[in-house]
Amino acid sequence: GQQVMQIPQYQHVQEGEDFTTYCNSSTTLSNIQWYKQRPGGHPVFLIQLVKSGEVKKQKRLTFQFGEAKKNSSLHITATQTTDVGTYFCAVTQGGSEKLVFGKGTKLTVNP
Amino acid sequence: DGGITQSPKYLFRKEGQNVTLSCEQNLNHDAMYWYRQDPGQGLRLIYYSQIVNDFQKGDIAEGYSVSREKKESFPLTVTSAQKNPTAFYLCASTRLGGYQPQHFGDGTRLSIL
Numbered sequence: 001g002q003q004v005m006q007i008p009q010y011q012h013v014q015e016g017e018d019f020t021t022y023c024n025s026s027t028t029l030s031n032i033q034w035y036k037q038r039p040g041g042h043p044v045f046l047i048q049l050v051k052s053g054e055v056k057k058q059k060r061l062t063f064q065f066g067e068a069k070k071n072s073s074l075h076i077t078a079t080q081t082t083d084v085g086t087y088f089c090a091v092t093q094g095g096s097e098k099l100v101f102g103k104g105t106k107l108t109v110n111p
Numbered sequence: 112d113g114g115i116t117q118s119p120k121y122l123f124r125k126e127g128q129n130v131t132l133s134c135e136q137n138l139n140h141d142a143m144y145w146y147r148q149d150p151g152q153g154l155r156l157i158y159y160s161q162i163v164n165d166f167q168k169g170d171i172a173e174g175y176s177v178s179r180e181k182k183e184s185f186p187l188t189v190t191s192a193q194k195n196p197t198a199f200y201l202c203a204s205t206r207l208g209g210y211q212p213q214h215f216g217d218g219t220r221l222s223i224l
Contacts, residue, residue, distance in 0.1 A: 009151065031210045042201055043154070045212035088153060092210055097142050097161055098169070099213060103153035 002027065002093045006102030014110050019076040021105035023089035031092055032072045033099065034063060038085040046074075079109050114138065117202050117216035123224050124189065124196060132187045132219045134202035140214070141207045143185035147171060148199040148218075157200075160185055161207060189221065197223050 005024045013019050023032065031050045035043040047056055049065035049072060056063045062075045076083055086106045090099040115136045124130045136143065142161045146154040156169030160179040174193025179185055185204075189196045199220050203213040 006153075033210075033212060042215040042218050043213075044215070048210060048212060050210065090213075097205070097207060098144075098156060098159060100156075101146075101154040103151065 002091060002100045004029075004089060004091050004100060004102045006089055006105055008105055009103065010106050010108075012108045012110065013079050015081060016078050019079050019083070019107055020073055021087050021089075021107075022071065022073050023091075023102050024071045025091065027070070029069050029072075029091050030094070032065060033090045034072075034074055035088045035090060035101075036085050037088065037104070041085075043088060076107075079107070081109050081111050083107060084109050115202060115204055115214055115216035117200075117219050119219060120217065122219055122221045124221060125224050127191045129188055129190050130221070132189070132200055132202075132221070134185045134187065134216060135183055136185075136202075136204045136214075136216075137183060138204055138214060139182075140204035141182070142205045143179070144203040144205075144213065145169075145175070145177065145185070145187045146201045146203065148201060154201065157187065196221055 033048045034046040037043045047063050052069050053067045054065040060077045064073045086104040088104045089102045093100050118133045144159040145157040155171050157175050158177040160166035166177050176188045199218050201218045202216045205211045205213045
């Protein structure tokens with residue numbers, strides 16, 4: 001079935017540094033969603049990308065979908081302690097209503 | 112406010128015991144899902160349902176059972192056949208069609224006594 005590789009698994013940064021997490025697939029994706037899970041919390045939907053080369057921004061967060069629709073990235077500019085959590089990508093499994101989640105990138109921020 | 116309610120927040124299971132986790136949503140969503148989350152493993156799909164009285168196995172259905180008698184409710188039973196049930200269980204729901212985002216409950220943390 002559909003698989004998506006997410007890297008890195010962990011990232012520790014100093015407050016104010018940038019952060020990027022990547023999701024990669026060996027097959028062309030129809031869409032990709034990004035979620036954030038705060039420590040002790042549940043995943044919360046951030047954004048969805050569906051078009052080749054699409055770029056979307058939410059304040060300090062920038063989401064990109066690759067031209068070939070096989071990879072995506074989430075970039076946070078000037079991290080803050082409120083950015084702490086695990087970021088997951090998720091893709092729709094071909095023609096179904098199921099999502100396949102990456103294993104997530106756990107971000108810690110040193111104040 | 113609309114949302115998904117999972118209960119209990121914490122649950123302990125004895126050896127050989129079945130336990131049932133509750134999930135209720137008032138978002139009028141058609142599809143509901145159960146995920147298991149282990150450290151470093153992401154979310155793995157246990158079961159999902161797109162319509163009342165119908166459900167499908169996910170990637171790790173062995174040792175679990177579900178029912179969908181009402182649109183709003185999708186309880187998960189962790190049976191004694193599930194030998195390693197200690198995990199964080201998340202319920203989610205979504206509208207059908209067009210790559211809809213999933214909405215999650217707060218989760219139930221299950222531990223073995």
